Every structure is written in C-alpha cells, then in structure tokens.
Amino acid sequence: FCAGADMNMLQAIQSDGASARAAAGPADFDPQARADFRMQNSWFPAVPKPIIGAINGACAGLGMVYALYTDIRFASDAAVFTTAFAKRGLIAEHGISWLLPRLIGFAAAADLLFSSRKVDAAEALTLGLVTRVFPTAEFEAGVMAYAKMLANDVSPRSLREMKRELWNAQFESLGEAIAAADADMAGSFASEDFKEGVAHFLEKRPARFTGR
Template identity: 60%
Template sequence: KPIISAVNGAAAGLGLVLALYSDFRLASRSAVFTTAFAKRGLVAEHGVAWILPRIVGAAHATDLLMTSRRVEADEALRMGLVHQLSDATDFRASAHAFAMRLGRDVSPRSLRVMKRQLWEAPFQALAEAVRLANDEMVKSLGSDDFREGVAHFVERRAPAFTGQ
C-alpha cells in the first residue's frame, strides 16, 4: 500500500525520517523541514543518509544533513523533498482528495508491484531489473486489473479495480 505523509507544520529529526520513508509527501505552504541531527550532536539516524540522497540528490542531502537548516515548503517542493503543496486552510481536504484519487483511479496490483520494484531496483543490475519487469509485465497482462483498466478506458467509466 502506498504511504502518504501529510506535513502541516514542522517535520524535524525523526519526524522527517518518517516522512522520507513515505511514498508521497504532501505539505502545507506553512510546513518546514529540518534534519536537526548535526545541531544536536547526532548523526544521520535510521538510514536517512541512504534515503535522503535518493529523494533530493547528493548535493541537497549533504546540505540538509550537515547544516541542519530549516527548509521552507516552497524550497522543499523545488528540491523534490515534497510532491505537492496546498494552502494551510484547505490542506486536510487536499491531502484527503489526493489519497482518495490514488485509491480510486489506479490499480492496487500495479501499485503493489511498482512499490516493490522501486525499493529493489537500487540493488539490481539493469539487466536484472529489466528481466524482472518483463516477467511482471506478463503477469500484469493476465491480471483482472489489466482487463478492468482496458474496459474502464474503452467504456469511459470509473475503474473498479480489485487488486487481482
């Protein structure tokens, strides 16, 4: 299942770590982010030195970890730390709408397979990743969700995916 973090305030230290392990990070325009570790005499805990560069790139990760500076929401969006921003007044509704669209419009089976692919790919050679993706594509073409994906497109109706 996709994990969505909705940040409407500060995400600092461990709070930021939890958001980083999410599949989607949504934030209000008033949100702020900081690693805080270096300012507390700590190190990059809980694998943050592994995941942060994969999200924002090595240069931004180095900056965020070594300076522990506060990053405002607009900058977080520009560096790829968050996926979308909403005004604080409608933030809860916007985050809820995002989750509902995800649950309604896309195949749970596809999400499940793609999430696994995204987590495993950094540890695979390209040839292995392509081979496994091709195997999964064959399985997808035989799935109920594929049939439903084609049917709802052709019939111009909302999908009714089962995850199968």
C-alpha cells in the first residue's frame, strides 16, 4: 500500500537541515469544504465521492495517515499496519492524532502511536482500523465488487451529501448535525435521484440515478 516517507529524504532533512515544510495541498474539490479539509493530506474529505482504501501489504507512517483519511478501508490478510513515527523520533503527523482516536478510541490510538508496533489485518479489523478483511487471492475482486455496487446501485447525490455530512459532523454537536441534515432534506426531496429512488423501487427495476 505505502511504506511511508522516503528514508533518503528523512536522512537529508537530518544531515543538511532541509526544510520539512509541506507544500500546499491540491485545489479544493468541494468549494464549500471546511478549511480543515483544504490542508496538505487532509483534502480527501473534500473529494465529493467515496474514497476506498484498498490496503494490501505495508501501511506505515505517512502511508497510514493516507489510509485513515479514506472513507472506508478494506485490507487483504497480508496487510500490516504501523504508525512508525515514534521509532523515527517524529511526532503524530498530519492530523493522525485527531483521526486515529475517532476510529479506534483514545487508549488504542495512544498504544499504536506510542509503541509503533506492527498490527496485522486480523487485529486491524478488531480495532476498527478496517471494515473488512479479504483473503489475498480474493482481495482485488472483493474491493472492486464493493466499488461497483456503490457506482451502480445507489444515488451518487446521496453519497456526495452523506460524505459531506459525515465529515462535517466530526466538528458538530448532535443538535448542529440534526439542524444541518434538516436543512439538506429539502434539497433531497427536490432532487432527480429522489424521484428515481422511489420510481425504480415501485417499478421493480434497476436504478438509473444521475447524481442530480
């Protein structure tokens, strides 16, 4: 998947004082995205489509940060996870101190960050780092089947709006999340995908969603 930062780059920072300052992230995909989602490596939530992390092999350091910013994570039984930072004399980089406790709880996050120990796919599933584990031989087919299901069977508009709501809710109280959802509901009722969602169910046929 991603074994983390290039060790030659880290050595260069150590030996000649090269700056580790991050370059600016990409242009916003969602112009309404929070400022939090416009920083380097935190832009995944601003992409208005689900991002599936397909983790098959090493997932370490910065690679683990990337994985955690995805919306859903699937692993093969060959995947291995480690935060790695403590063993390099580094800190909890790029917002992982915010992400990891939200996924697996404070104490478990502290364990993985402090120890930098390796976690196999089975433990990752138990902890909640990943949603599903596939045998390596079935991994690609399993992940692609899920992705195709999202592409073919559900409303693109619903996916877009739900993703935005899920990530924004991490900064909201329950009341604020309810109010935001209530405000979004009128747009859903007026959408073409809502009409199609009712029609294909009543007509007992495959959906033909347009994302509008």
